Amino acid sequence: MSVDKFTYLESSCVPLPNENVDTDQIIPARFLKATSREGFGENLFRDWRFSSSGEPIKDFVLNQSEYSGQILLAGKNFGSGSSREHAAWAIADYGFKVVISSFFADIFRNNALNNGVLPIQVSAEFLRKLFKAIEKDHSQKVGVDLEKQELRYNDEAFQFEINPYKKDCLLNGFDDIDYLIDKKAKIQDFEG
Amino acid sequence: MKAKTLFDKVWDAHVVEHVEGGPNILYIDKHLIHEVTSPQAFSGLNARGLNVFRPERTIATPDHNVPTVNQHLPIVDMESRSQVETLKANCEKNGIEMYGLNHPNNGIVHVVGPELGHTQPGMTLVCGDSHTSTHGAFGAVAFGIGTSEVEMVFATQCIMQSKPKKMRITVDGELAKGVSAKDLTLYVIAQLGTGGATGYFVEYAGSAVRSLSMEGRMTVCNMSIEMGARGGMIAPDETTFEYIKGRAYAPKGDEWDEKLTYWKTLKSDEGAEFDMEYTYRAEDIEPMITYGTNPGMGMGITACVPAQADIQASELPSFKKSLAYMEYEFGRKILGKKVDYVFVGSCTNGRIEDLRAFASLVAGHKKADSITAWIVPGSKKVEKQAMEEGLVEILEEAGFELRQPGCSACLAMNEDKVPAGKYCVSTSNRNFEGRQGPGARTLLASPLTAAAAAITGVITDPREFL
Numbered sequence: 205m206s207v208d209k210f211t212y213l214e215s216s217c218v219p220l221p222n223e224n225v226d227t228d229q230i231i232p233a234r235f236l237k238a239t240s241r242e243g244f245g246e247n248l249f250r251d252w253r254f255s256s257s258g259e260p261i262k263d264f265v266l267n268q269s270e271y272s273g274q275i276l277l278a279g280k281n282f283g284s285g286s287s288r289e290h291a292a293w294a295i296a297d298y299g300f301k302v303v304i305s306s307f308f309a310d311i312f313r314n315n316a317l318n319n320g321v322l323p324i325q326v327s328a329e330f331l332r333k334l335f336k337a338i339e340k341d342h343s344q345k346v347g348v349d350l351e352k353q354e355l356r357y358n359d360e361a362f363q364f365e366i367n368p369y370k371k372d373c374l375l376n377g378f379d380d381i382d383y384l385i386d387k388k389a390k391i392q393d394f395e396g
Numbered sequence: 397m398k399a400k401t402l403f404d405k406v407w408d409a410h411v412v413e414h415v416e417g418g419p420n421i422l423y424i425d426k427h428l429i430h431e432v433t434s435p436q437a438f439s440g441l442n443a444r445g446l447n448v449f450r451p452e453r454t455i456a457t458p459d460h461n462v463p464t465v466n467q468h469l470p471i472v473d474m475e476s477r478s479q480v481e482t483l484k485a486n487c488e489k490n491g492i493e494m495y496g497l498n499h500p501n502n503g504i505v506h507v508v509g510p511e512l513g514h515t516q517p518g519m520t521l522v523c524g525d526s527h528t529s530t531h532g533a534f535g536a537v538a539f540g541i542g543t544s545e546v547e548m549v550f551a552t553q554c555i556m557q558s559k560p561k562k563m564r565i566t567v568d569g570e571l572a573k574g575v576s577a578k579d580l581t582l583y584v585i586a587q588l589g590t591g592g593a594t595g596y597f598v599e600y601a602g603s604a605v606r607s608l609s610m611e612g613r614m615t616v617c618n619m620s621i622e623m624g625a626r627g628g629m630i631a632p633d634e635t636t637f638e639y640i641k642g643r644a645y646a647p648k649g650d651e652w653d654e655k656l657t658y659w660k661t662l663k664s665d666e667g668a669e670f671d672m673e674y675t676y677r678a679e680d681i682e683p684m685i686t687y688g689t690n691p692g693m694g695m696g697i698t699a700c701v702p703a704q705a706d707i708q709a710s711e712l713p714s715f716k717k718s719l720a721y722m723e724y725e726f727g728r729k730i731l732g733k734k735v736d737y738v739f740v741g742s743c744t745n746g747r748i749e750d751l752r753a754f755a756s757l758v759a760g761h762k763k764a765d766s767i768t769a770w771i772v773p774g775s776k777k778v779e780k781q782a783m784e785e786g787l788v789e790i791l792e793e794a795g796f797e798l799r800q801p802g803c804s805a806c807l808a809m810n811e812d813k814v815p816a817g818k819y820c821v822s823t824s825n826r827n828f829e830g831r832q833g834p835g836a837r838t839l840l841a842s843p844l845t846a847a848a849a850a851i852t853g854v855i856t857d858p859r860e861f862l
Binding site: 224228232234285290307310314369372387388 | 834
């Protein structure tokens with residue numbers, strides 16, 4: 205699947221300070237039965253978002269109208285557990301373009317990047333400051349400049365790391381399969 | 397020549413190309429697929445007008461969704477049935493070998509691969525399932541991937557991966573009676589936490605690891621992902637070779653000798669460097685149990701849940717949420733607390749050795765009336781073996797029945813769901829909120845500990861029965 209180009213985004217954030225958010229919370233297993241990629245956003249954080257009778261749970265941040273935006277701000281070790289890419293699909297389908305955390309699980313990070321969602325790892329200290337800033341002003345805007353690998357709000361800035369190859373893919377909206385298919389002759393040589 | 401780790405040797409031998417400033421193009425020897433994470437990869441491939449590049453390197457088995465009773469009947473749940481049928485159609489269209497329901501080779505993908513001899517030392521092996529790390533027990537580089545990567549493997553037999561860092565975890569000494577591979581792995585995860593090995597590939601070493609059977613080694617490598625590791629591996633040795641020899645897809649004749657010579661080179665060189673090392677003593681490990689909602693929240697079965705004062709301030713909100721979900725208290729024991737369900741099975745502990753362990757403890761006892769128990773073999777072969785060895789009779793006399801193979805109540809995508817608020821001692825790998833059904837409370841433990849709970853109806857130290 206080719207992904208949208210990502211260059212610059214400015215948005216308010218949805219704060220989810222929980223640590224160790226596993227992919228079973230992002231999208232519970234019982235919603236993995238589809239054979240297409242569409243519609244997973246409806247069940248994003250299903251069991252935190254809705255009661256067993258389907259009523260929205262008021263305390264949960266996605267149900268609070270004062271928070272909105274294309275950036276999900278998450279606690280440490282986001283996306284641990286299952287390799288299900290459905291978690292990344294659900295996040296993308298819901299409308300998030302960026303997830304900021306102080307730590308990501310490996311497979312989730314890959315899955316997100318393969319679906320045009322940018323996982324940005326910041327220091328624990330910067331994350332704390334960001335949570336505070338959003339708590340103070342729910343509409344606090346955060347700017348994400350992929351070219352400069354910079355995250356900004358007010359006067360604060362953070363330089364984030366990203367694999368140069370992955371950065372290139374996101375900036376240009378191309379994906380790994382396009383790249384690999386071009387290398388087929390080399391792959392056949394390798395097979396000997 | 398620079399000393400290399402086991403991981404380096406296998407990884408480096410599979411790099412087709414190093415992308416400047418980026419990942420490696422890594423060649424994949426064996427691709428395992430199942431019904432849940434493959435359909436979108438097949439349709440992606442289709443949309444690009446591509447065929448599966450190397451279908452002979454892929455095997456398929458439905459496991460996540462399947463019922464564990466009446467497998468001869470059509471699957472009742474329409475969505476599950478649709479996924480299983482989609483897998484079948486995709487495999488037929490693309491010439492992929494599939495072990496469908498009722499096929500003698502059907503079962504959980506990570507149980508089936510090794511028992512048929514598909515999994516071999518020195519391989520790269522991937523599957524759209526995080527517990528692919530299981531296969532590392534054979535000295536393979538095996539790890540879970542997402543569906544986009546499944547599509548990449550279909551299209552090119554390669555994926556793009558940055559080389560992880562290397563960690564070695566050494567467990568020396570002898571495991572005490574009643575302490576198994578599952579306890580060893582839960583102990584290590586409790587030490588490191590759920591993100592403690594993120595970014596690393598782990599090699600397990602030490603005399604306690606070496607003394608484990610292949611089943612035990614698979615259990616340990618299986619759960620590497622629960623501390624964030626990309627995968628875990630153990631250098632192959634006589635135990636490994638003995639296990640593989642004679643299996644359906646194992647090399648035979650001259651090819652066996654040739655492979656064996658190569659496999660014997662697969663170990664970390666003297667002086668090879670790891671980015672991180674941890675060492676533990678087997679004698680410090682008790683039968684383990686988890687009390688919280690991630691696999692890192694585990695303790696010796698006789699220990700107390702940590703006191704509030706012992707939890708770091710930043711982690712306290714998540715910790716409190718977790719204990720509230722479990723309805724357990726800070727600083728208290730959980731020994732003797734009520735259990736409602738027991739689940740033996742999954743790619744972690746659904747092998748014959750696990751059923752033997754469970755049967756050995758329940759033999760001569762009766763299941764507690766209050767307990768609902770699901771004993772689910774990891775594969776048709778395990779099911780058959782359990783019958784041949786007389787385990788089924790032992791189980792039945794004690795009030796248990798053997799179900800049919802599948803992932804079952806590990807992730808509850810089929811009908812085997814633990815009801816909200818109920819406690820389940822489970823030999824599976826994850827105790828996340830809602831993992832075994834919305835509101836279900838899971839306590840991870842070994843088959844022996846599960847057996848002790850199944851008999852008494854409460855959390856019980858299995859050593860009391862040994």
